[in-house]
Amino acid sequence: MDILTGRENNMKKLVTVIVPIYNVENYLKKCVNSIINQTYENIEIILIDDGSTDGSGTICDEYLAKDNRIKVIHKKNEGLSKARNVGIEISNGDFITFIDSDDYFDTKFIENMLKIAVESKADLIISGLKDVFEKQKNIYADESDYYTILSKEETYRKVLLQEEIDVSANAKLYQKEIFKNIRYPVGELYEDIKIIDKIIENANKIVYTKYKGYFYLQRNGSIMHSKINKEKFVLLKTMERLLEFIEEKYPNVKNAAIKRYVYCNYHILGRAIFNKDLEKECKKIRKNILKYRKEIFEYNIFSLKEKIATVTLILGIWNYKVFWKIYCKIYQKL
Secondary structure, eight states, X not given: OOXXXXXXXXXXXXXXXXXXXXXXXXXXXXXXXXXXXXXXOOEEEEEEEESOSSSHHHHHHHHHHHOTTEEEXXXXXXXXXXXXXXXXXXXXXSEEEEOOTTOEEOTTHHHHHHHHHHHHTOSEEEOOEEEEETTOOSOOOBOOOOEEEEOHHHHHHHHHTTSSOOSSSOSEEXXXXXXXTXXXXXXXXXXXXXXXXXXXXXXXXXXXXXXXXXXXXXXOOOTTTXXXXXXXXXXXXXXXHHHHHHHHHOGGGHHHHHHHHHHHHHHHHHHHTTOGGGHHHHHHHHHHHHTTHHHHHHOTTSOHHHHHHHHHHHHOHHHHHHHHHHHHHHHSOO
C-alpha cells in the first residue's frame, strides 16, 4: 500500500499543530523549525507559552512575526493539560496533532499522516515515537508505507503492551471531532493515560502506521537516581481505573491490562525502593503486584525479569531491593 505523493486531494484539509511550551529556550527553535518546514503547508501552528520564565516567550514572538500560520498564546503557568486544552479550543483545523516543545518532526510527518487519514478515512492515525538523544547525529525517520486498521480491542492491546504504540498524545493525528467532549484533566499527573480510553472510544476508525517521523528527545538519567515523590503514585490509581474499565468492557484484553498495571507498579517501586520516606508506599506496591502473582507466572507476556522480581518480592522487600540494585548496576550503568 503506497503513501500518496500528490497534494491536490489533501490541500483543503487544515491541520492544527499544538505546541505547549514551558522553559525550553534551548530546544524550541529546532521544534518550531521542524513544523514550519513541513512539506504539507496548509497548517495552523499554535504556540502556547505556559508562563515561561526563560526566553521561550520571546522566541515564540519572533516566529509569529515570520510566519502568518503561527498563533502565539502567552498565559500563566497552569500545566501541560491546560495548555493543550487552550490549543484545542482555539484550533480551526480539520485535524489536530500535538508535539512537545523539545521534540521535532520529520519534514514529511504531517504530509504522510494526513495522506493515510484521507486514504483510509480514519479519524485517529497512530504512529510510533522515534527515540533520539541530544548529541545524536544523522537522524532519519523510519520510512514505511504500511498501515493497518485496528479494532478498538487491538488498539487497547497494543497501547497496554506498548507494542509500537505509546500512550502519549504525540505522534498521532486526530480528527478534531474526537475532542468534541474531551479535554485533558487540568492539574493532574499522567493526563495522557487518564483520557486514552475516552479518545479510543470516540474514534470511529483507527489506523496504525509503521512510519515513524516524530522524534522524541530522551534525556539521560539513572533509573535508580530518578526523582520520586508521593505524587507519582497517582499513576497506580490511574492504572487501576483503566484496568477496571478494560476488565468490564474488553475482557479479552484483560491480560494486557494486568501486564501494564504490574509494569507500572514495578516502574514506581524501582525508584521508590531506595527512599526511606516511601517505605509504607513500597509495601502497598508489593501488595498490588502480588495480587497478580498467579497471572505473572502463567502469562507468557510477562518477562523472565518480572518473574524473578516477583519471586524476590514474595520473599520480602529487602530481597527485591538487592535484586533491583544488582540489575541496575549490570544493565543501567549506574
